[in-house]
Amino acid sequence: MSVVVLDFGSQYTQLIARRLRELRAFSLLLPGTAPWEEIAAHRPQAIVLSGSPFSATSPDAPRPDPRVLTSGLPLLGICYGMHVLALAHGGEVVPGRSHEYGRAFLSHRGDGVLAGLPQPLEVWMSHGDAVADAPPGWEVLGSTPECPIAALASPDGRTVGLQFHPEVTHTPRGSEVLAAFLDRAGVSRTWTPENVAEGLVDEVRSRALGSRVLLAASGGVDSSVLALLLVRAGVDHAALFVDSGLLREGEREEVEGALRALGVSLHVVEAADRFLRALRGIRDPEEKRRAIGATFIEVFRERAVALGPFRFLAQGTLYPDVIESGGVAGSATIKSHHNVGGLPADLGFELLEPLRLLFKDEVREVGRVLGLPEGIRLRHPFPGPGLAVRVLGEVTPEALALLRRVDREFVSALREEGLYGKVWQALAVLLPVRTVGVTGDGRRYGHVVALRAVTSLDGMTADWARLPPEFLDRVASRITRRVPEVTRVVYDITGKPPATIEWE
Ligand code: XMP
Numbered sequence: 001m002s003v004v005v006l007d008f009g010s011q012y013t014q015l016i017a018r019r020l021r022e023l024r025a026f027s028l029l030l031p032g033t034a035p036w037e038e039i040a041a042h043r044p045q046a047i048v049l050s051g052s053p054f055s056a057t058s059p060d061a062p063r064p065d066p067r068v069l070t071s072g073l074p075l076l077g078i079c080y081g082m083h084v085l086a087l088a089h090g091g092e093v094v095p096g097r098s099h100e101y102g103r104a105f106l107s108h109r110g111d112g113v114l115a116g117l118p119q120p121l122e123v124w125m126s127h128g129d130a131v132a133d134a135p136p137g138w139e140v141l142g143s144t145p146e147c148p149i150a151a152l153a154s155p156d157g158r159t160v161g162l163q164f165h166p167e168v169t170h171t172p173r174g175s176e177v178l179a180a181f182l183d184r185a186g187v188s189r190t191w192t193p194e195n196v197a198e199g200l201v202d203e204v205r206s207r208a209l210g211s212r213v214l215l216a217a218s219g220g221v222d223s224s225v226l227a228l229l230l231v232r233a234g235v236d237h238a239a240l241f242v243d244s245g246l247l248r249e250g251e252r253e254e255v256e257g258a259l260r261a262l263g264v265s266l267h268v269v270e271a272a273d274r275f276l277r278a279l280r281g282i283r284d285p286e287e288k289r290r291a292i293g294a295t296f297i298e299v300f301r302e303r304a305v306a307l308g309p310f311r312f313l314a315q316g317t318l319y320p321d322v323i324e325s326g327g328v329a330g331s332a333t334i335k336s337h338h339n340v341g342g343l344p345a346d347l348g349f350e351l352l353e354p355l356r357l358l359f360k361d362e363v364r365e366v367g368r369v370l371g372l373p374e375g376i377r378l379r380h381p382f383p384g385p386g387l388a389v390r391v392l393g394e395v396t397p398e399a400l401a402l403l404r405r406v407d408r409e410f411v412s413a414l415r416e417e418g419l420y421g422k423v424w425q426a427l428a429v430l431l432p433v434r435t436v437g438v439t440g441d442g443r444r445y446g447h448v449v450a451l452r453a454v455t456s457l458d459g460m461t462a463d464w465a466r467l468p469p470e471f472l473d474r475v476a477s478r479i480t481r482r483v484p485e486v487t488r489v490v491y492d493i494t495g496k497p498p499a500t501i502e503w504e
Helices: 013-022 036-040 082-088 174-185 195-207 221-232 251-261 272-279 287-308 319-324 360-370 397-416 469-482
Strands: 002-006 025-029 044-049 075-078 093-094 100-108 121-127 130-133 137-143 152-153 159-163 214-218 236-245 266-270 312-314 350-352 425-439 443-454 486-493
Touching: 002 013, 013 174, 013 312, 036 044, 044 082, 075 082, 082 093, 082 130, 082 152, 093 486, 121 152, 121 319, 195 221, 195 350, 195 360, 214 221, 214 287, 221 236, 221 251, 221 360, 236 251, 236 287, 251 266, 266 287, 272 287, 397 425, 397 443, 397 469, 425 486, 469 486
Parallel strands: 002 025, 002 044, 044 075, 075 159, 214 236, 214 312, 236 266, 312 350, 443 486
Antiparallel strands: 093 130, 100 121, 100 137, 137 152, 152 159, 425 443
């Protein structure tokens, strides 16, 4: 049972799926033009048609399979999706009539999916086309000054068109609109973390019980949750944790302690020297990644062979990875960039990817159900190449040690002031330049570190975090006091795009 979200290319499509899941409805994304057979295979109880950069009146616009429109299932069309519904039922859509973008106020009748909501309702608009004539028999539920037909319902009220975007936070009551649609559509709301965890344990058990499974544990939440799933499923496994010497302070000890205590069969491979040797003399970021990737595979392969044989390799592929790689139709390949922790195809493993339909926040929730300690469950993402992409220029033991101390001060300060959980990721970067500073005893030529903290939903886009200036002030003095080799601390105020989250 699911709600299928047909993706016509709106920047908000993933958000629709996330919001529906927050409402405990299991949503899946499929390409807008997916054939009916593929949609039906997911046993949808309702279908959402997303927005799109296309105009529904254009002959080149992507169209849903006509059987979507005649399926009898409740449909929700958002923006472009609404226009598709209106056209299909004999309404009229006029291109470029309105260029409404941003906040708008919807006057509405207070019924259908808008029952009980404030009058007028604050909504977020982003469109050029508009419905000029509703299909015969359909009801206009609401309008804005710019857009006379901004919400529509079919005669039985189960199919709905919205010109505004209920999925974005700028429509503050948008989730209630979506919830009302789900209720009227009779969609089951069983997607709870407990049910999801149980389903994952069952899936792992039915696929892998009786076989041996190898897992690359990184200390991050995804691979830790995977490891716990294997434990709960009673599957014979080995979790390999490669200590590359590029980790943050105390990370290895924390991961070792936590996972072993939960019954994970953890094998730590001490490989710092090999990684440092492989990185010697390299300054180019991509070359660093390649050197680290190659070393990781070498080390992993040796140990896997020694501990083997294994039938499965468990990987923490997440839904955004599946969507990103164009695999929404079912095939899961991972972006190589995000897979430095990942693996030699020629080892001949079958892949076990139980998290492939989950968003990161859902993995964290499953982690909570499985008893993963908060320190790991709520940990910020950390790149496979570790601190090597945060020491700009050549990676040396001295530079790593210095960066580790700075990182410790920054992260501890964030935690102490209750800010750690408010950002997606926070990091310190050691720059390859020196700068003049002055202390009591005179001028010094010291290091510069950059601090970066970002907010994000999935790491694909990000905004720099507006940490309070007083906090930044305290953290800069703390770092320069406790790490006196640093004479200057700067804060990165660039979004992604155009910058990336990491500096290399
Ligand atoms: P960027 O820097 O591309 O990062 O904006 C997006 C997210 O991915 C992480 N990241 C990596 N993860 N291997 C990884 O496993 C990598 O080479 C890598 N580079 C970036 C980054 O920390 C952020 O969460």
